Structures are given as C-alpha cells and as structure tokens.
Amino acid sequence: MLALRGIRKVYGATVAVDELTVALAPAQVHALVGENGAGKSTAAQIASGVTRPTAGHVEFGGREVTFGSARDAEALGIVLIPQELQLYESLSVAENMYVGRPRPRGRGRLVAGHTMRRRAQEQLARLGVTIDPASRVQELTHGNRQLVAIGRALMLDARVLIMDEPTASLDEWEAQRLLGVVSALRSSGVAVLYVSHRLPEILRIADVISVMRDGRLVRSAPGHDFDEASLVTSMLGRPLVRHAGRRTSARDEVAFESAGLTRTGVFGPVDLTIRRGEIVGMAGLIGSGRSEFAQTVIGRDKLTGGQLTVAGRPVSIRSVRQAVQRGVGYVPEERQAQGLFLALSSKSNVSMAALDRIQSWGVVSPRRESRYVRDALARLAVKGDINAPVSTLSGGTQQKVLLGRWLALQPSVLILDEPTRGIDVGTRFEIYRIIEQLTDSGVAILLISSDIQELLALSDRVVVMRAGQLVGEFSGDDLTEMNIGAAALGADASHGGTR
C-alpha cells in the first residue's frame, strides 16, 4: 500500500537514514524499532510527507508519489500522529478533529457547530471511546488526546496511520486501551506504521517487525519470528560488548544512601547506596522516574517516605538550598531551561549557587567572586571571557559552566542528569575525564543517562529504573548492554542480577 524504497536522508554530515526499504500492507501493523537515533522518526516523517528524502522514493498504491508537505500525504489518507501531539489545546475536540479539512456550513455560510460535534462524536465512537466533542483538549488526559489525534486521522479517511511512540507518555491502562484501538483499526483495513521502543507491546501487536540500527534496516520479519531477546540483540547489533573495566576509585565508606525513598505515584521505594569515589549509573527509559528520583533527593519535590543518609549521617533535605548545605548537588537535564541564566555572564552563572560563600558584610566581593569562578572554570579548561553572557557560548561550554557551578561547591555527592546530551564528541570525553577526576577526590556520583555506552564507559555499577522501581543492578561481567537494555525495556534478562 505505502512503501519506502531505497530511502536515504542526510542532515548536514549525518546520515539519518540509508537504503531503507519498508512496505506496508492494508490491515497490517508494521512496527519499526531501534535505539534512540536509529532513524525511526526520520523514516516516519518521510513516509508522512513531513520531510523529503535525499534519495529514494515513496510509493503509494504502486505508484511513485512526491509529497510537498504533510497536507499532500493527508490528501491521500496518510496521516502521521507525532510523539508530541499537535493539537490546539484551547480549542474543542471537534474543532481539533476538523483541522485540515473544511468545516460543515449551515445557513448563511456560518460554521455548523452541531454538525461538527455530531460527526466528531461518530468518529470517536468508531474508536470505542466516549469523549465529549465540545470539551476542550486541555481538559483531556494524554491518552484521550492521543485518541482525538487518531479520530482526526479517521476524519481524513486515513488509510495509512503512522504513529510515533504513541504510548511514550501514557500510563499502563491508557496504553492497553490504545493497543485495543490499534487492533480495531487494523481490522477495519487501515495500514499502521507503529514506531516504538516498548518491546512487549510491539511483540503483542505487530504483524511485521522491522529493526533499524544506525539508519539502516537490519532485519525485517513477521512478528512471531522474534522474541524479546532476539529483538534486543537485533536492535543493539554489535556482538554484546563487555564493560572494559574502568579503573575504579571507589572506597569503602558509603557516601550516600537512599533507604526506601518514595514519592507516592511517581517512584519508589528506592534502595540505593553509593560509596565515596564510586560512579553508579542509572539507566531507564524516558519517564521511568529517574529525574524525579533525583529531584526528590535534592529536595525540590517532596518525598512521601524513606530516609536519606549522607556521609553516614541521616539527613532530611527539603530544599535545594539544604541539599547544597549537606553536600549534595544536582546538575539538571535541561541545560538551558533548568540550569543556566542565559542573559547572565559565566561568572554570575557559576557563583549563583554560592553567593553566601563569596559575600562579606552582605555584599558580593568582586575579588572573591572572580577568584572563586576562575578556580572552578580552570579545572574545566573553559576558555574565554567569563564576563560574556553564556548565551554566546557553545553548548559544550555552557554545559561546562553549569558543571563548574556545582564542582565549585565541592559536593560530596553529585547527581548528573544526562550530562552529555547534545554535546559534541570532543567535549563529551572532556566531561568524562572531569567526572573521573571528581571520583579520584572521593566524590560519589550518580550518573543518570540514556546513553548506554556512556554508562558502560564510566560506571562501576549500573542500576536500572523502570516505572519508578529499581529493577536491576549490574556490575562486573553482568554489566552489558544486553542486560541493561532488557531490564530497562522490561524484558527478561537471559542472565544477570535482576532482583
């Protein structure tokens, strides 16, 4: 029905997709799986006309087609439902479902609202759900918004539905309901391209599974030819790499202990200890509760149970300020949104968490501030004018400035949340070196990362969080991509330390 033939897509120097050939058939769910950056989303965007391939072509009904935009694809009944739903939150469900097609007119050419609502309701009923078409999208749960987006696609008489990570932000119940809807669509003859990294649901729903790695199709076969282990192996590809064994700096004393830390409905109970000089990696999918755990540790969110121990003393941390006083630091995941003050200088950004330490008689001492900041940034090899606004710096340098803020505080426990996301390779290895130096001086590190290679390169141990629970802990010979990936995805590990 819809086919991609020999597709290649190049962004600058990066080849996102190469020689990809995938064919969808009516009444079939075709799953596209792969690691982050494997090229799944790019493939979905090309199939739906959002982006154009650099080479290769798209066929629809046996004929080659060229899409100028998503509108062209929608006119043929090919509809993309992106991961970030593009709905108008302040408009009604019915209005949203009519976006992109003419609204029914009543007397005097006025839009006939009641007709819109009735037709919207009919489409939603086809999906087996009751959502009031007059309610506004912002009032709906994420699962219901997903259904509205599907409803809009049905309004457009979709014959091919392309879903990019549809269950990523859904809870278990909503995900199950969505899978039911997808089955129903299949029965009615729709071809579904289903992009996801949730392996259990893919094995349940997919008629055909195509595995992508580094932009290429590595295996395409009927769904029942796969099991979780073989799927993970195809996705990761390389013969399973063992951790080379970083020279550990871990000492015996426990620096940090979380005993049954819980935030009801979000994560927990979490039991975790980190020794001085140890790097504990924390793996898990987006939304598994890793950042939430970290933000509760530093007192930004309220814990509902459990006890923290820092340097052997039980502590309660109810604010970031207290965390700093107790020697616990957190470098947040979103560098620009959560970390930096872009309009301010590197100097102000570094000193912002230490104003109490560089003041005398209630006045910031310029001399002490400069010395404090220079000391911090010298260790990070940050070059350039420390009075220049950080908005003028490169992403890598911005990250180093943010790290500098926390290193300068000399924490005994440092939580790094995705410290190298979006950072070029050179700076990435510099940051690795900085992290290892920190552990030499006895700092305990919790490294939250979605990059398994990074976890393997740095960690003494890796714990895996899934749905708010620590579901695995791996070290030594068990510290492999396979084990971490399987635990994070919820597949059974073939061996290893799953608790």
Add this chain to the structure above:
Amino acid sequence: MRLVPAVRAETAAKVGGLVLLLVVELAVFTVLSPDFLTSSNLFNVMALDTENGIIALGMAIVIASGGIDLSVGSILALSSVTMGYAVQHGQPVAVAAVVCLLTGLVCGLVNGVLVVVLRLHPLLVTLGTLALYRGLALGISNGNGFSGFPVSFQYFGQTYIGPVPAQVIVWLLIALAVYGVVNATPAGRRLLAVGINELAASFAGIRVGAVRLAVYGTSGLLTGVASLIYASRVFSDRGDTGTGLELLAIAAVVVGGASIRGGEISVARTTLAVIVIGVIPDGLQLAGIDTSWQYVTIGVVMVAAIVINELFAGRASALWRRAPWRRTEMEDAWTDPAGVA
C-alpha cells in the same frame, strides 16, 4: 558587575536617549516660559516627582523579578488614610508615620503571599488588591478627606535643606540604596536570577518564593514611604488619592528601558524616566497650556521614549518582524493546519 562591551554600549545608548529627551523637553519649556528654567521651579518639579519616583523604584524591582504590581495607587491611599485615622485617634505623629509604613509593608506582603502561596498571576492578584485596598481606604475614611494633621507633620514633605526639598534627598538616598542592593548584594543577584529563569533559579538553590515575597513587600513599603511624603506635602489624606499611579510607575520603568518580561533593572534609567515624565505637567502649566493636554503630551513622550529605546537597542527590526499586521503565528497555524510542515 562588569559588563561586556556590547551590553555596556546598549546601556549607554538607553541613558543617552533619555537624556536627549529631557534636554529637548527642557529646551521647549524654556522657550515657552521664562519661569521654567529656574532652580526653584526645577526643585519644585523634583519634589512633586518624589512620590512617583520612590514608587517606580519598587515597581522596577517587581518588574525585574518577572512580576507586576497594579495595587500601588491603592496602597498609597490606604496607608495615608490609616495614618490619618491614627492621628485622629490621638496618636502622636511618629506613631502615625510608623502605622503608615507598616500598612504599606503589610499590603505588599499580602500581594506577595497571594502570588507565592496560591501561585496566582501577579497581574490578577494586584488587580484584585487594587480594588480591595482602595475599598478599604474609602471605607476607613468614610469617603471624607482628613486634614487635621498637627503642624509637626509638615516635617515629612515640606522641609527644605537649603534650597533643596528634603524629600528629594530622601528619594535620591533610596535610589542609591536600591542601586546598591541590586548591583552589589546576593539579594540583587537572586532578584535577576528569578526574573530571568525562575526554574533555573530554583535548581540553583534560590528560594524563589522568598525572593518574590521580599519583592512585593519592598514595593509596598516604598509605597508607604511615598504615602507619608505625599500626605505631608498636601497636608491631608483622602481615600481616592493615587488613582492611576500604577500606570505612571510602570511607564517610568518601561520608558527607562527595562523589559516588561523581567530579568533587567536600571535604577538610574528608571529615575531619569520619572523626571522625563514628571517635567511635562509643570512645563505645560507654566506655558499656560490647558492642562487637559497633559496626558496627550505624556503619552507622546512615553511612546517616543520607548521607540528611541528600541531603536538604540537595535530592536526596531525585531519589532517590525513581530508587527501584528504582518503574518501572525495563528495565521501560520491555519495555513498549515496540522502544524507539522
């Protein structure tokens, strides 16, 4: 804080624009009336601007934090009325003055608590308290003015030190103090941090709620000070004074070149802008022009100041690109309904 050259140039340009405007105003009014450019008249203008000048300093702090305070005019009325109430009930002037300042402070803190604890938008909170405080002022004064202050009450608003009205000196001292706090203390850094990026501020260990509370408390307290000077100058209090004052204060901050979205503050430019605006009614009056033209002139000068600021700051092209008669975001959305292309 040392600034990079580009920022320094922008700041200099904004100050330059305001000075230019002031020079033009002075020249025009001097031509129109020989009585304008005399030291006694200029000091008189400064004395009349003092209340707005002090309130504008508080407003500059509130706006720098990313907030707004619409209730200052009503706080001015309420704190002067409570002071009159205290005097009427036999309290000495010193006690009444403290009552006035405390009223301002409490009103500001109430705004702060509503913004911080209930997480309401400051525009809505202070719009509500604008009505609330005004109502209380009218209620306590029964709608009548009070002018029975003892002679010693003149001390706050009618004293001269040499030729200089005492309140002008108070104003400049407060401006210096605010300048010092904003530029040299941890509190000033935290203020800007909250205004620039509230989320990042909280991740850096700044107690955002405490900063906001302090900000609205300061605005209320400074308005209390202005209220004291005002009541002493006109030697009476009325429940309906200070109407529309919030607009003058906000105008001074914006004409001074601060972003209404927060994260910036300039004490010098805000103070200069108060004078640029405040000279107008006096100049028109001396020139014998009907005072009903005051607001027209003030409006023209304000718009001119904002345009000059934008031009000097190199933002004119950005303004042009954002102009409402050009393609708007909503139109883009509807010509690309799926929002995906």
